Amino acid sequence: MTTQDRLIESTRTLLWERGYVGTSPKAIQQLAGVGQGSMYHHFTGKPDLALAAITRTAEERRAQAEAQLGGPGTAVERITAYLRREREVLRGCPVGRLTQDPDVMADPALRRPVEQMFAWLRERLAGILAEGLTAGELRPVLDPAATAATVVATLQGGYVLARAAAATGPFDQAIDGLLGLLTAAATSAPGSAA
Amino acid sequence: MTTQDRLIESTRTLLWERGYVGTSPKAIQQLAGVGQGSMYHHFTGKPDLALAAITRTAEERRAQAEAQLGGPGTAVERITAYLRREREVLRGCPVGRLTQDPDVMADPALRRPVEQMFAWLRERLAGILAEGLTAGELRPVLDPAATAATVVATLQGGYVLARAAAATGPFDQAIDGLLGLLTAAATSAPGSAA
DNA sequence: GTCTATAGCTGGATAGAC
DNA sequence: GTCTATCCAGCTATAGAC
Numbered sequence: 001m002t003t004q005d006r007l008i009e010s011t012r013t014l015l016w017e018r019g020y021v022g023t024s025p026k027a028i029q030q031l032a033g034v035g036q037g038s039m040y041h042h043f044t045g046k047p048d049l050a051l052a053a054i055t056r057t058a059e060e061r062r063a064q065a066e067a068q069l070g071g072p073g074t075a076v077e078r079i080t081a082y083l084r085r086e087r088e089v090l091r092g093c094p095v096g097r098l099t100q101d102p103d104v105m106a107d108p109a110l111r112r113p114v115e116q117m118f119a120w121l122r123e124r125l126a127g128i129l130a131e132g133l134t135a136g137e138l139r140p141v142l143d144p145a146a147t148a149a150t151v152v153a154t155l156q157g158g159y160v161l162a163r164a165a166a167a168t169g170p171f172d173q174a175i176d177g178l179l180g181l182l183t184a185a186a187t188s189a190p191g192s193a194a
Numbered sequence: 195m196t197t198q199d200r201l202i203e204s205t206r207t208l209l210w211e212r213g214y215v216g217t218s219p220k221a222i223q224q225l226a227g228v229g230q231g232s233m234y235h236h237f238t239g240k241p242d243l244a245l246a247a248i249t250r251t252a253e254e255r256r257a258q259a260e261a262q263l264g265g266p267g268t269a270v271e272r273i274t275a276y277l278r279r280e281r282e283v284l285r286g287c288p289v290g291r292l293t294q295d296p297d298v299m300a301d302p303a304l305r306r307p308v309e310q311m312f313a314w315l316r317e318r319l320a321g322i323l324a325e326g327l328t329a330g331e332l333r334p335v336l337d338p339a340a341t342a343a344t345v346v347a348t349l350q351g352g353y354v355l356a357r358a359a360a361a362t363g364p365f366d367q368a369i370d371g372l373l374g375l376l377t378a379a380a381t382s383a384p385g386s387a388a
Numbered sequence: 389g390t391c392t393a394t395a396g397c398t399g400g401a402t403a404g405a406c
Numbered sequence: 407g408t409c410t411a412t413c414c415a416g417c418t419a420t421a422g423a424c
Contacts, residue, residue, distance in 0.1 A: 092294065096351075100286065118354075118358040118364075139378050145367060146367045150369075152351065153352045153355055154347045161312060164290075173340045173342075173344075177337065177342070181379050
């Protein structure tokens with residue numbers, strides 16, 4: 001791994017853990033095992049490093065999502081696979097956490113990858129849900145774009161609940177609850193229990 | 195308003211906007227219009243001020259939620275009223291945002307009000323949903339606790355999406371999507387469209 | 389490319405006068 | 407109770423040697 005790469009990875013880790021304000025150039029250097037002069041040789045400063053880190057993180061998450069969403073199966077199956085995939089729940093979402101960072105949101109360059117990543121994800125999910133509606137898999141009363149937003153929000157909010165409780169339970173419950181609702185909204189569900 | 199109160203309100207505002215690490219005693223004093231010595235006379239330091247601020251904020255949000263959840267109507271009606279109530283969407287949730295603050299989560303005293311507030315909210319909603327199930331208002335396949343977690347997560351995640359997009363639209367969509375799913379899961383829904 | 393030295397500024401708090 | 411002075415550590419970056 002090159003010096004640049006070590007610095008970027010170090011920055012990614014610290015941004016995830018401590019956010020932008022809470023991450024100092026010094027800490028980045030130490031975690032990367034790189035000297036002061038070296039860091040400022042490769043990057044102009046903290047914002048420059050953050051841009052590289054954020055861009056890489058956003059792209060990685062997008063690729064991870066596509067791995068599940070682009071897989072085989074029905075709409076609900078693919079969404080279920082995405083929601084159920086292994087996650088470091090208590091660490092939260094490295095992209096979502098940036099939305100709480102005013103210095104990141106205030107800088108158009110730093111904000112962009114975050115905005116794009118969520119825009120892409122919502123559209124991707126909306127498309128899959130639309131397929132599910134067309135296929136008669138889901139009740140036609142559902143709005144694909146709105147439901148897609150709910151899916152992403154449940155994930156992001158699930159992280160919040162898990163961190164608040166210092167336990168993964170609430171995250172799993174939120175996902176279970178969402179899948180329960182989706183199942184109940186499936187065209188085949190109606191005459192089940194009761 | 196007393197000096198203490200001004201300091202607490204100032205701290206609440208700054209914690210909401212910039213988080214714990216991003217909020218300095220100096221900024222608190224300036225926003226409150228209170229001198230250095232005065233601040234340290236009334237509070238032992240930043241953690242002490244934060245505790246007062248966080249406690250007050252958590253209690254306020256809880257009371258606001260109860261205002262809707264304790265109102266009249268069916269389970270779905272009360273939850274709808276809660277989800278639809280006016281919110282400063284782009285500012286995010288002042289309690290939820292604290293879960294992203296490692297220094298807050300690392301301090302048991304500061305963490306407590308956050309944890310309690312979300313625990314209370316999830317239980318309150320689970321109780322209401324259980325009533326809805328008993329009343330035959332919702333399909334019995336739904337799990338009250340899981341669905342409650344989904345409701346809270348959708349709200350919290352809705353804030354994230356709104357901030358990422360710098361627009362309230364995604365928040366509203368997430369809420370719409372959730373209510374759409376809840377409606378589809380209502381016992382009366384089955385034979386609607388299609 | 390990497391190192392050390394240096395710099396100005398802010399964070400968070402204490403001390404003691406009034 | 408409130409004010410000013412002071413303190414040390416850390417943040418962020420630049421300068422210049424090697």
